[in-house]
Amino acid sequence: MIIVTGVGFLRMNPVLTFDYSFKEIAELVAVCWLEVKGQFDCKLLSPGAAYSVSFRLKVHESPRGIIRNFGRRAMIPHMPRAYGWNRKPLKFSLTTPCGDHQIYARYLSDMDKPVETEGYQMAPFRHVEEGWMEFDAGRFVVEEKDDNPGDIEFCMREWEGGNWKGGLLLEGVKILPTSLVTERAE
Template identity: 30%
Template structure:
């Protein structure tokens, strides 16, 4: 399985989100933004064997659909937000809105790396096991994916993403509701 998964990761088709669609990114620089899962680039997101679109029941989220991970051994989700929408010199935090189903599997030995890269700034990354979140199933979690401060809000994008570890463990049963970018208090 590992070889097949590695080949998939190397030559994988992507669901390319509609980054510029205003209804998929909502909010403002003061209260923060919500980004729909449909606005993200999800590796294998266009293949229903691996990901499926599901209705969301979460009132905090402004979107009707999320992405349910059926099974993959390499998780990769990327997104971006125009820096011009944000305030310079304000620190923002990135949160992944995630829920695990009762039958979620493969998260115990599969660290996930969360990265944030601000334009004209540093890239920061952290790696975390999502197993503690999986143990509390059917509840929406805000998983911290990093923070950034803009030195300028001109040009370029803030880029963020989560990716798997290449361990070969198959994972499934996670629902990605979207991403929140909030000013740090």
Template identity: 30%
Template sequence: MSGSSHYKPADAADRQKYISKDANGVITIKPRGLNVIWGADERYWKIDTKNDDSAAELVQVCWLEVTGEIQVKDYLEAKKEYKLIFNVELKPDAFGWKESPVHFMVKPGTRGRMWKRCYLGSSPKNTNKMDPFQASRDDKDPGLKFKVAEDAKTVYFGMFEIWNGTWKGGLKIINVEVKPV
């Protein structure tokens, strides 16, 4: 973690210890392996730096930006299709989500990005673990599908709500999964 108010894994080796791949090829990134804007300031986020398996809990922000990266050579295959899913949970006292669509992004190579938008607050059961893409009003297909570019060394991804300017809170990031399609 750096001296700023943003949470980042210390270095590439530190980031790698929060990424795992199971026998089915599902990659799981724990919250401590993500970059969280304002994440080192407990007024905005709670990130337990002593428990590797804990969720990252949003207290309140008006600028939501959570990003990560996966090294292709270690976890992915070029030209193969995957699905990115942020596994999140809204606490019963969550606020600001109905008015604030969240944008998810994947950059699977040197060119191009894929985006998907959803409203996390539109789910009637906001206290259960959910795939945020299933809560979307305008898209019923869960996840953000992408194909790893042939020349890709790193796949970048993120979760953003930086345009609306409204305060939001009560979000827990359980993990991020990347599944083969």
């Protein structure tokens, strides 16, 4: 299950498929508070195997457009749709069934800008195709000893600054064996 919430304008009509990708891409037009969170039952995964959880995102630009502002139409001036991602880093987190919590962060406007001053480690990411990137939320190993190893919980968020931001496309969340992630990164 994945829940996408925010305060602002979200252009979304996502329908989830089994692999947690959307049949339609979610576009964050203008938000000041963003949270995408979900959980997954680990009994559907192979015991003893290591997995990586990543969010598939694209920061995109386009000419001005029309959005709905509290029922009224409003024109966005000609500017790149991607804006506001330079003030606070986007955070990615994973909580394992045993309670281990991993958290990473990355500025989307300047991928090389350090986040250590904010108290985080840099989120690993991969360019996958045509501007799409996969940002890691964390890695985990499915316990072999239980019939029901529990759920993982994952999250992507930015709400600390209350600053308006937009132009982020979310295709979905991937849970892949780490061996496949390593192969794809090379």
